[in-house]
Amino acid sequence: MNQFPRFLAFLSAVIGLAALLAACRSAPPPDPLARYRPAFRADALPPDFDVAAAPRYDIDLRVNPGERRVDGVARIHLKNRSGRPMNDLYVRLYPNLPQLQGTMQLTGVSTLPGNYAAGFAYQDNNTTARITLSEPLPPGASTGLEITYHVEAPDRSGYVLFGASEGILNLPYSYPILAAQTGDPATPWRLDVPPPHGDIAIADPAFFAITATVPSGITLVASGVEITQTQSISNTVQHVLVAGPGPEWTMTVSDKFQKASLDVDGIHVNSYFLPQDAGAGRSALADAAAALRVYNRLLTPYPYTKLDIVESPTRYLGMEYPDLNYIGIDTYRDQRGSQEVLVAHEVAHQWWYALVNSDPFRYPWLDEGLAEHSSMLFMETLHGPGAAERMSSLRWQVPVNWAVKNGYDAPPGQTVTAFDGTNYEILVYAKSALFFDALYHALGHDKYLEVLRAYIDRYRFRTPLPSDFLAVVKEVGGIDPQPIYEKWILSGGKQSGPKADATPAPLPAP
Ligand SMILES: [Zn+2]
Incomplete structure (x- = not known):
C-alpha cells in the first residue's frame, strides 16, 4: 500500500494548521472605532485616548421637512465615569429650551442589554430627562440606552438657529444628547441650562453612526461623512453617515440648496x-x-x-x-x-470647541476668545499686519471702550449667565480676544503658536480649564500670564453703572 498520499494529506493538514495559527497570531486587535474612522484623521486621537469612555451613538431617524418633524431611535453606549454607582442617567432635550421654540418628547426608554430602566422624568423645564435605573450602574461599567423620541421644530423669522426659515430647516440638537460627565462623584452630571445669548450644548466628545431617512429631492447636510445613500421605492432616500469624535452631531435640510x-x-x-x-x-x-x-x-x-x-x-x-x-x-x-x-x-471653532472641547457655560471666554483671536491670525496671514491691527482696534478695542464708558464692562472670566444680550459679545468675544492679543504680543508670533500647538496636543478631545491653558503658557511660553489674565479676564466694571449689581462668578478652580 502506497503511504505517500497519506503523507501528503498529513503534510497539508500540518501546513493548514500552521497557517491558521499564524493567521490567529497576526489578527489585529479589535478596533471599536473602525466604523467611525472615515470621519477623522488617523492621527487626530491622542495615543492615550480612552475609547471606552467616549459615548457612542447609533441613531436611526426620519425627517419630515413639511411638518418640521424628526422621529428617531437613539442607542447610546456610555460608561459610568463618576467613580461611584449611578442610579440615574441624564440626557438633554435642548429643543425644549425657550429660545429654540421647539419640542422634544421621549416615547420610550430602556437599557441595553437587559432592561433595567425603571422610568424617566422630565426636569429643568423639560430640557433634561432623568432616567432612573432599577439597579445601579457600577463605577467604570458601561451600558446602553435605547430611546425613542420625536422632535418638532418651529417655523420662524428673525434669528433662527433651530427651525425653518428662508427655505432652510436647521435641526441641531434633534436627538437626546447624553449630559456631559464631570468625573466628580459629588456632581457627576452637567445639567446647566444655557441662556439665550450663549451656546447651547455641553457634551463629551462622542462618536456617531446615523441612518437618516429624508424625502427624495431634499438635500441633507450633516456632521460626518456619508457611507451609503439608498433610494427607496417610497420616495425617500436613506443616508448612512458616521461622525466624530466631537461633542455634537447636527443636520440641516433644504430642497433649495x-x-x-x-x-x-x-x-x-x-x-x-x-x-x-x-x-x-x-x-x-x-x-x-x-x-x-x-x-x-x-x-x-x-x-x-x-x-x-x-x-x-x-x-x-x-x-x-x-x-x-x-x-x-x-x-x-x-x-x-x-x-x-x-x-x-x-x-x-473646529480647533476651539470640536478638537479641544470647550465649556461654553462656565468658560465661554476661553472658547470665543480663542476662536476670535485665531480669526485675527488668519487675517494677518492673508492680508498683513494692517488687517490685524484694524481688527484689534475696530472689532475689539472700540466696543470694549464703549462698554467701559457706558457701564457694561465686567470680567469676561464668568459663567455665561453673568452676561446679557448687550455685553456678552463685547466681553466674551472682544475683551477676551484682547487677552489673547496681549499674550500674542508678550510671547511673539512663533512662541505664541508654539503655546497653542502644545495646548491642542495636550487637550485634544478633552475639556481643559482656564488654569490648564495658563499652565501651558507658563511652561511652553516661559512667561507668567497671571498679570495679563487678571487685567483682561478677571477685571472690569465692578465699580458703578448698570452692571454694578452683577455678582462675579467664583474664579476658575486652580
Ligand atoms: Zn464663536
Missing part, C-alpha cells in the same frame, strides 16, 4: 447655499478653504476628513458644530464685507 466643493490638504470642503446667493456661497467656500489652509499650518492639522459651510438663517451670526459651520444668511446678502472674518471665526 446648491453645492460647491473643493479639496484642501486632503479635506473635502463643501459650501451649501441658496440659488440666489450662489456668488456669496462660492466666496464662503473660498474663505473656508483659505482658513483651513492657514489653521492647518499655524495650529495643527484639522482633525476631520470633511468640512461643510452651510448658509443658515442665523442673520449675521454663525454657529459651530463638528466638521460643519452655519454661516449667517445676511453675510450672503447685505453684509458680504463681514463674511470672510465670520467664516474664519467659525472655522477656528
